[in-house]
Structure formats: C-alpha cells, structure tokens
Amino acid sequence: MTMKKILILFLLVLFLTSCNIIGGKKDNGLIATNFKTGTDGLEVEIVEGVPPDEIYEGNSFGIGLKIHNKGAYDVNNGQIRIAGFNEEYTTLDRWQSELGLLEGKSITAPDGDYYIEEFQGDNKNIPEGASEYIEKFFIYVDYDYETEANTDICINPNFYDIKSSLESCEPTKTVSFSGQGAPVAITKVEQVVSPESGNQVKLQFKLTIKNKGSGKVLGPIIVDEVKIANRRLQCSPREIDLEKDDTVVCSGTQSLQGAYITPFSAKLYYTYQTKTSNKLTIKSLKVS
Amino acid sequence: MVDPEGKFWRGQERTSVGQVKRVWGAGQTVLYFFLLILSFLPLLVVGWDFSAHAVVSAILALVFIFVMMKNFGFWKATLLVGIVYVIDIGFIALPIELISSTEIGKIFIAVKLFAIWPIFATIIYLIDISKTENAPRWAKAIGMALIVVVFAIVIPAMGVDSYTTAVKEHENYQIAKQKAEEVGESAKELLVNKTVPYWKRFVSAVPFLFKGDMEGYRNTLNPPQNLTQVIERAGAIDPTIKEYTKVDFVQGEEFTREIYSKRYPVPVQMEIESPRSTIDMEINCSFKAGTKVVPGSASPSQLTVLKGDEEEKVITCFPNEDLTKGGWTVQMEAVVSNLETFSTLRRLFVGEKTTEEKEELKKAYFPRSEDYKAQHPNEFVRIGFLIGEPPTNPIIDDNDNPLLTATIENIGKGEIENIELIKITLPNGLLAVNDATRCSLLDYEDQEDESTVFTKTDFNVGEVKGKKNIPLGICALDVEPRLKYPEEPFIHTTAEANIRYSYKIKKTFSISVNPLG
Numbered sequence: 001m002t003m004k005k006i007l008i009l010f011l012l013v014l015f016l017t018s019c020n021i022i023g024g025k026k027d028n029g030l031i032a033t034n035f036k037t038g039t040d041g042l043e044v045e046i047v048e049g050v051p052p053d054e055i056y057e058g059n060s061f062g063i064g065l066k067i068h069n070k071g072a073y074d075v076n077n078g079q080i081r082i083a084g085f086n087e088e089y090t091t092l093d094r095w096q097s098e099l100g101l102l103e104g105k106s107i108t109a110p111d112g113d114y115y116i117e118e119f120q121g122d123n124k125n126i127p128e129g130a131s132e133y134i135e136k137f138f139i140y141v142d143y144d145y146e147t148e149a150n151t152d153i154c155i156n157p158n159f160y161d162i163k164s165s166l167e168s169c170e171p172t173k174t175v176s177f178s179g180q181g182a183p184v185a186i187t188k189v190e191q192v193v194s195p196e197s198g199n200q201v202k203l204q205f206k207l208t209i210k211n212k213g214s215g216k217v218l219g220p221i222i223v224d225e226v227k228i229a230n231r232r233l234q235c236s237p238r239e240i241d242l243e244k245d246d247t248v249v250c251s252g253t254q255s256l257q258g259a260y261i262t263p264f265s266a267k268l269y270y271t272y273q274t275k276t277s278n279k280l281t282i283k284s285l286k287v288s
Numbered sequence: 289m290v291d292p293e294g295k296f297w298r299g300q301e302r303t304s305v306g307q308v309k310r311v312w313g314a315g316q317t318v319l320y321f322f323l324l325i326l327s328f329l330p331l332l333v334v335g336w337d338f339s340a341h342a343v344v345s346a347i348l349a350l351v352f353i354f355v356m357m358k359n360f361g362f363w364k365a366t367l368l369v370g371i372v373y374v375i376d377i378g379f380i381a382l383p384i385e386l387i388s389s390t391e392i393g394k395i396f397i398a399v400k401l402f403a404i405w406p407i408f409a410t411i412i413y414l415i416d417i418s419k420t421e422n423a424p425r426w427a428k429a430i431g432m433a434l435i436v437v438v439f440a441i442v443i444p445a446m447g448v449d450s451y452t453t454a455v456k457e458h459e460n461y462q463i464a465k466q467k468a469e470e471v472g473e474s475a476k477e478l479l480v481n482k483t484v485p486y487w488k489r490f491v492s493a494v495p496f497l498f499k500g501d502m503e504g505y506r507n508t509l510n511p512p513q514n515l516t517q518v519i520e521r522a523g524a525i526d527p528t529i530k531e532y533t534k535v536d537f538v539q540g541e542e543f544t545r546e547i548y549s550k551r552y553p554v555p556v557q558m559e560i561e562s563p564r565s566t567i568d569m570e571i572n573c574s575f576k577a578g579t580k581v582v583p584g585s586a587s588p589s590q591l592t593v594l595k596g597d598e599e600e601k602v603i604t605c606f607p608n609e610d611l612t613k614g615g616w617t618v619q620m621e622a623v624v625s626n627l628e629t630f631s632t633l634r635r636l637f638v639g640e641k642t643t644e645e646k647e648e649l650k651k652a653y654f655p656r657s658e659d660y661k662a663q664h665p666n667e668f669v670r671i672g673f674l675i676g677e678p679p680t681n682p683i684i685d686d687n688d689n690p691l692l693t694a695t696i697e698n699i700g701k702g703e704i705e706n707i708e709l710i711k712i713t714l715p716n717g718l719l720a721v722n723d724a725t726r727c728s729l730l731d732y733e734d735q736e737d738e739s740t741v742f743t744k745t746d747f748n749v750g751e752v753k754g755k756k757n758i759p760l761g762i763c764a765l766d767v768e769p770r771l772k773y774p775e776e777p778f779i780h781t782t783a784e785a786n787i788r789y790s791y792k793i794k795k796t797f798s799i800s801v802n803p804l805g
Contacts, residue, residue: 081777084653086634088715088782095776127632129531129563129665136652140777277652287530 035105036148039179039212040070042078042102044141044276047116054281057126057133061280063092065139068114069102072181076101078143080117085137089127089282093120099143105181123282131287135280140273142218147182147268149189151175155228156259157193157201169261183213183272184221184242189264196253204251205233207266209240215274217242226250226266312423317430320413323355324434327405341381348405349373352412359416372408380404403438410434522679522695523631523672524658525665532665533627534561535569537620537795542602546800550610553587554618554799558601562593565628565788569593572621573605576796582609584618613803617796623705625790631664631671633785635715637771638778639686646683649778654682662785668700668793671710671785675718675765686772690718694729694760696752696787703754705790707747710760714740715781717771721764729763 047064055061063082069075078099082092103113126133154169171191179185188208196202205226211217220239226248227233233250240248250266329344349369356365379399387393414431417423496504540557547554560567569591573584584605593599605618636649654660660682664670673694676684684690694712698704712729714720716738720729729742744760752758771779 083777084780086780086782088632088784127526127529127663128630129529130526131528131530133528138652138777 033107033110035072035110036150036181037072037179038070038181039183039185040181041145041183041213041215041272042075042141042143042274043068043070044080044139044274046139046276046278050118051121051278051280054132054283055123056283056285057123058285059123061121061123063119063121063137063139065117065119066114067099067102067117067141069104069112071104071112071145071183072106073104073146073148074101075099075104075143075145078141081140081142082119083138083140084277085121085135086133089125089133090121090123090135092122095119099141126282126284129287131284133282135282136277137279138275138277140275142271142273145182145184145270145272147180147184147186147270148265149177149180149186149267150263150265151177151189152261153189153191153228153264154259154261155191155193155203155254157203157254158256158258169259171259175264179212183211183215184217184268184270185210185212186266186268187212189266199256200253201256202251203228203233203254204249205264207235207248207250209242209246209248209268211242213272213274215272218271218273221268221270223248223250224267224269228252228264229262312417312420312427316416317427319355320409320416321430323351324406324409324413324438326351327409328403329405338377338381342377345373345376345381345405352405352408356412359419360412368412372404376404406438410438521672522661522674522693523664523670523697523699524661526632526663529663529665531563532561533564533567533629533667534559535567535622535624535791535793536560537603537622537793537797539797540600540602543797545798546802547611548802548804550612550801550803551607553604553606554797555602555604556618556620556795556797558591558603558622559599560591560593560601561598562595564595564630565626566595567593567627568625570623570625571603572623573603574619574621575605575607575611575616576619577612577614577616582607582611582616584608586620611801613801616799616801618799619794619796622793623790624793625705626708626788627668627791628786628788629665629667629669629671630784630786631662631673633662633673633675633783634659634780635675635682635684635783636778636780637684637717637767637774639772639774641685641778646685650683653780668698668702668791669704669787669789670697670699671695671712671760671787672697673712673760673783673785675714675783684767684771688767690765690767692720692729692763692765694785696758696760696789698756700791700793702791702793704752704758705792706749707752707758707787707789708745709786709788710742710744711786712742713784713786714742714765715771715783717768717779717781718783719766719768721766729761 045066045068047066050064051061065080067080079096080099081096083095085092097117097119100115101113102115103109105112123135153175154171156169156171171193173191175189175191177185177187177189186207187210188206190206190208192204192206194202194204207223207226209221209223220241222239223235223237225232226235231252233252235248235250237245237248240246326348329348349372352369352372353362353365356369360368379396380402382396387396410431413434417427417431493504493508496508536559538557538559540555542555542557544554556573558571560569571586571589571591573586575582575584584607587604587606588601591601603620605620634653636653638646638649641649660674660676660680662671662673664672671694673692674680675690675692676682677688677690679691679693681688692712692714694710696704696707696710713736719740720733720742729744732742732744734741734743742763771781
C-alpha cells in the first residue's frame with residue numbers, strides 16, 4: 001500500500017512538473033519574453049570552409065553565407081552583394097541575390113530565422129609567375145528594417161498643481177533604453193510639458209536615436225507612429241540622417257489633468273547595411 | 289686648444305708705441321670652423337627651395353657679419369656679405385623653373401652648385417690670419433688645409449656628384465612641365481608637392497642626415513616634385529612572383545683565377561632562366577689590363593634558351609692575342625634579345641563613395657606603401673605605369689578623370705639595347721580620350737576583346753639604347769559607365785603592360801696570367 005502511495009505521488013509530481021504546474025516559471029518566462037531587446041539585426045556569417053582558405057588556380061569555389069535574422073523584426077526586402085574579386089582573375093556566377101522573407105525572433109523562432117545562400121566562383125588564373133594571389137572580397141547585405149520602442153511613461157499635464165497631481169505617479173523626465181531588438185535604437189525619450197492656450201498643455205517628447213549596430217544606416221530614418229496611448233504625435237523632422245542629427249521632437253496637446261501612466265510607442269523604418277569581408281588565397285599550380 | 293700666448297679667443301694687445309696689435313686665439317679658429325660648417329647649410333640642407341634658401345642664407349649672412357665685424361668693421365663686413373648674399377639668392381637659389389633648356393641654362397645650373405658661402409668663409413679666414421701679426425703656425429696650417437679641403441675636395445665632389453643629377457632633374461622638370469601643359473590641371477598637381485610644408489619635410493629629413501644617408505635626406509627634403517619623377521617610380525617588385533628571367537655570368541667550378549699560358553681559354557659559367565619567352569644571346573668577351581685591351585672569342589658565341597628552360601652553360605673566352613704576365617680582367621658580355629616581361633596594375637572603381645569609404649577600401653586593397661604601383665617580376669627592365677587622378681591614387685570615383693602615365697625603366701645592372709614592343713592593356717571600360725593632342729600613346733591605340741590596347745613597336749634604337757628611363761607619355765582616359773557608376777559596390781580590376789626588349793649584360797672576372805717557361 002505504501003509503495004502504491006509513493007508511486008502515485010511520484011506519477012503525480014511527474015505529471016504536474018511536465019505540465020509546468022510546479023516549477024513552470026521558466027516557461028512562463030518564455031511566454032513573457034520580450035524579444036525587442038538588444039541591438040542585433042541581420043547577421044552574415046561565412047560558412048566555414050566555403051570558400052576554403054586556399055584553392056589552386058583555375059579551380060572553382062563556393063561562397064556559403066548564413067544570413068541570420070537575430071533582430072526582433074521580419075525582413076521582407078533586401079539584397080546580398082559581393083564585391084572585390086579582381087575581375088581579371090576571378091568571376092562569380094552572380095554578384096547579387098535578393099533576400100527572401102526572414103522572420104525575426106519570436107516565440108516560434110526564439111533565435112530568429114536564417115537561411116544559407118551560396119554563390120559560385122571560378123578562378124581563371126593568377127598573375128604570371130606568382131606563387132599565389134590573395135583575393136579579398138566584401139559581402140554587403142542591405143535590408144529594410146524597423147525599430148519599435150514601447151514603454152509606459154508617467155505624464156503630468158497639470159504642472160501648476162504639482163503636489164496633488166502626483167498622487168497616481170511621479171513623472172519621469174527621461175527614459176533611457178539600451179535597444180529594441182534592432183541595430184538602430186531609440187536610446188532616450190525626454191518629456192517636456194509646457195502651457196498652451198486655454199485648458200491645454202503641450203506635451204513634447206524628444207527622442208534620441210542611435211546606430212548601435214556594427215553596420216551603417218543607408219539613407220534617412222523615417223520616424224513614424226509615435227503615440228501616447230492611441231493618440232498620434234506630430235514629429236519634426238519626420239526623417240533624420242544620423243550623420244547630421246540624432247534627435248526628433250514629437251509633440252501633441254493635452255487637457256489639464258493629474259499625472260497618469262500611459263503607454264508610449266514609437267516606430268522607425270530604415271534601410272540597414274551590414275558588411276563582412278574575407279579572403280581567399282589562390283595558389284599557383286606551377287610556381288611554389 | 290690654447291695658443292702659446294695663453295689666449296683662447298682673439299684679442300688685441302697694446303704695443304709699446306701705443307699701437308694695437310691683433311692676437312690670434314684658438315677660439316677664433318673654432319669660430320671660423322663653425323662658420324664653415326654653417327656655410328654649407330644653404331646648399332646641403334635647404335637645397336634649391338627658393339624661399340627657404342633665402343631665409344637660411346639671410347640668417348647665415350647675419351652670422352658672417354657678426355663674426356667679421358671686429359676685423360673688417362661693420363659696414364665693410366655688411367657690404368661684403370651683402371654681395372655674397374645677392375649672388376647666392378640671385379643665381380644659386382634661382383628657381384629651376386626659370387632656367388631654360390639651353391646651353392646657357394646649363395651654365396646657370398652649374399652656378400647653382402657653386403658653394404659660395406664655404407668659399408667665402410675660407411677666404412675671410414685667410415684674410416683674417418694674414419692681417420694678424422705672428423699668427424700661430426697651426427692656424428696658418430689649418431688655413432692651408434681648408435683651402436685644400438674646400439677647393440680641392442669638397443667643391444669638386446659636390447659639383448661632380450650633383451651636376452649631372454641637376455641637369456637631368458632640370459630636363460625632367462622641363463619634360464614634366466610640357467606634359468602637364470598637355471594634360472591639364474590634374475597633372476600639374478604632381479609638379480608641386482603642396483601637401484607637406486617645408487619645415488615638416490626638414491624635420492623628417494634630419495634623421496637621415498645624422499645617419500649619413502645624404503640620398504635619403506635629399507629625397508625626404510625634396511620628395512618627388514615633378515611628374516617624371518613620379519613616373520620613374522611607377523613600378524614595384526612583386527615579391528609573390530617567384531619566376532623571373534635570369535641571365536648572369538658566374539664563377540663556376542671550372543673557373544681558375546690563375547692561368548699558366550699566354551693564350552688559354554677562360555671558362556665562365558652562365559646561368560639562364562627564361563620562364564616567359566625563348567631568348568637569344570650573342571656573347572662576346574675581352575681581356576683588359578690597365579689600358580690594354582685584348583679581344584677574345586667567346587665559345588659558344590650564340591645561345592638560344594627555350595621558353596621555360598633553365599640552363600647552366602660554360603662559356604669559354606679565348607684571347608685572340610698573347611696575354612702578358614700579370615693581372616687581367618676578363619670582360620664577359622651578352623646581348624640578350626626577345627626578353628619579355630610584364631607588370632600589372634590594380635585599381636578600384638568605386639562610383640560614388642564617401643571619403644571614409646574610399647579610405648577603408650584603400651586600406652583593404654592597397655595596404656602596403658607600394659601597392660598602388662604596377663607590380664612586376666624582379667627582372668632587368670620594368671614597364672612602370674599608373675592610372676588615376678592623380679595617377680598615384682588607386683581609388684577612382686565617379687568624379688575622377690584618370691590619367692595614364694607610363695615609363696620604361698632599366699632596373700638591372702646592364703644596359704637596354706633596344707625596345708621591340710610595348711603593350712598596355714587597359715581594363716574593359718577605360719578608353720583613351722579621343723584627342724590626339726593629349727596623349728602621346730594614342731597613335732598606337734587599338735581594341736582587343738573590349739579592352740583598349742596601346743601597342744608600340746617603332747622605337748628608335750638611338751633613343752632607347754643605354755637609357756635608364758624612357759618616358760612613354762601621359763594619356764587622359766575616359767571612364768565608361770560600367771566603371772564610372774558600377775552596379776556592384778565597387779569593381780576591382782587590373783591593367784597589364786608587356787614589353788619585349790634586348791638587354792646587354794656585362795660582368796668582369798679577375799685572373800692572373802703566369803706563363804710557364
């Protein structure tokens with residue numbers, strides 16, 4: 001009887017643990033995981049051994065690229081380009097390729113989606129009499145990407161009556177972020193409240209945007225859908241060039257009322273470029 | 289060093305009749321010696337940079353006045369020094385571009401090498417000594433030594449060494465000036481090095497001076513300032529090219545330093561490697577002792593080495609007359625024809641790129657200081673060439689109007705006998721500007737497999753034989769859209785130049801003739 005009780009108890013524990021009823025915090029954590037963190041985007045890795053470190057002249061070789069979306073957003077549009085092979089000595093079957101759909105990190109793909117692209121190369125020859133020739137090449141991946149920042153902020157429109165208005169929350173003047181799962185990040189949101197006519201106040205949010213990735217932003221960053229709750233704010237400028245400026249001011253009006261917590265969100269759209277380089281040594285068959 | 293009277297610096301003593309007697313001191317000699325060293329500064333340290341020369345000479349003139357003032361009086365010293373200064377800046381520091389390419393111009397170039405300040409220092413030292421009663425013997429002896437050193441050794445050495453160089457540099461300047469006028473503003477930038485201020489070049493050059501490396505010093509102080517000099521340095525030996533043409537006379541095992549007959553064949557080994565072409569050789573030899581020359585007969589006197597072969601041949605040199613007892617040199621000579629060599633020049637066509645992007649690509653593809661030059665095997669002759677704007681810039685963007693500059697250089701120890709063919713193949717997408725007045729190679733332009741090819745065969749032997757450098761000219765190039773606005777991020781491509789030529793190799797070996805009986 002005792003054995004039976006122990007066995008039943010054991011099976012019950014096994015059942016409960018397998019269903020995450022006991023000790024299920026990890027899975028709960030997974031469900032609640034916020035993938036929109038970090039500063040990764042699309043990453044390109046050269047598949048080991050493709051191409052090999054060296055080949056002999058006149059031979060073919062492959063270039064295997066692992067394109068991995070390590071960011072939190074899907075890539076729908078992009079291209080891979082290879083440049084730098086000396087066209088007198090080495091040719092590729094194609095020098096560019098369109099990127100397919102690559103989903104970002106999500107519950108179904110917690111590490112992000114990836115695929116392998118392969119290019120074929122042919123070496124014709126190397127300089128006459130040379131024992132070897134080193135071909136350096138660059139791989140450029142340009143892709144459209146986005147960044148979305150979501151946070152709860154405390155707003156206090158009633159700046160005339162600070163004491164009573166701060167009962168629900170204390171307004172944070174500046175909120176800082178490390179990253180939103182993309183190489184371009186909104187790193188800071190500063191809040192300024194100023195009086196407007198009548199019963200209105202003006203809310204202004206100064207967004208600081210940084211390129212935290214190792215690549216570069218091609219063209220302007222479009223600032224879109226900056227909202228508090230469901231209310232859209234007007235941003236100026238709507239497009240920024242990080243080479244020149246990294247701040248955008250978004251503003252809206254609000255009636256006088258006490259402090260309250262509200263969701264704040266902002267979206268950025270841009271084209272990003274990552275670049276990686278490698279080399280291939282081509283050995284002579286005749287000269288050592 | 290103290291003189292017998294115990295005075296280090298010169299001074300004056302009152303005589304019994306109330307006259308002033310000048311007394312020579314060792315310090316005075318030291319002072320003049322210091323002045324003599326200083327007086328070489330304008331020529332050796334500053335060179336012909338007019339403004340710098342004028343400033344350094346002015347400082348030197350003040351020092352001279354200060355030293356001479358006591359014995360010559362201020363006004364006389366100033367007058368004498370002023371005359372020397374005017375001659376110095378009026379003739380010696382005369383800007384080279386103002387000198388014409390005539391015989392009179394060559395006289396002006398010779399005057400530019402005149403070491404006027406050292407001569408002046410020596411003369412005033414001698415005058416000063418002669419004016420001093422009872423000047424010590426050693427001071428007079430130093431005076432005599434100075435005359436010998438300055439007049440007999442230093443000045444001729446400077447003159448002989450520099451005159452030929454100076455005339456050649458002047459010729460180069462005139463050629464470069466003419467070329468620059470032909471091709472426009474971009475080439476003119478090469479004529480004047482505006483990028484590094486004089487004082488910076490001087491600071492960089494001083495360490496060479498301390499090492500005693502005068503050539504390094506001069507090159508650093510006056511870096512390539514004219515187009516011809518740039519062209520002359522348009523090639524670099526590619527260390528990865530391990531196969532190269534080799535023709536050399538060496539002392540083989542058969543060679544004997546001592547021969548015991550008046551007419552004995554001297555065996556010399558010839559090492560030949562010919563990876564690029566089948567080469568033909570005509571071999572001659574002679575014997576020489578002092579001014580006496582005895583012609584010899586080489587056997588074999590003709591050789592052909594097939595492409596790809598490596599050979600070691602013993603060549604004997606038989607004297608056509610009896611050799612007398614004593615030391616002789618055997619002079620071996622081979623004229624090698626159908627030699628072929630090549631050079632390759634890599635360039636990046638980058639389209640529209642930022643300065644940072646271009647710098648990054650330059651670092652990635654041209655990391656070594658000589659990577660921008662045409663790369664070639666280590667052979668007797670190179671065809672150096674550059675493409676770009678300026679030609680030394682290997683990164684060509686969508687705003688550039690590149691130039692092609694080319695020159696043939698003798699980099700071996702022998703002599704160019706003849707040039708039979710040169711061929712420069714441009715990458716697909718580069719064309720010569722269709723204006724014959726702007727490109728001396730344009731007469732030889734052709735198209736091969738979508739590439740522009742310059743081929744020249746009608747060289748005049750008289751114009752190339754024995755020349756160290758043979759400039760081939762400058763061409764303005766057009767860039768087609770494929771390279772100007774590449775679809776790819778950038779295009780890495782290569783131009784190639786080939787040359788077929790004849791070359792004379794000489795080598796001497798010492799022997800001792802001891803006829804028996």
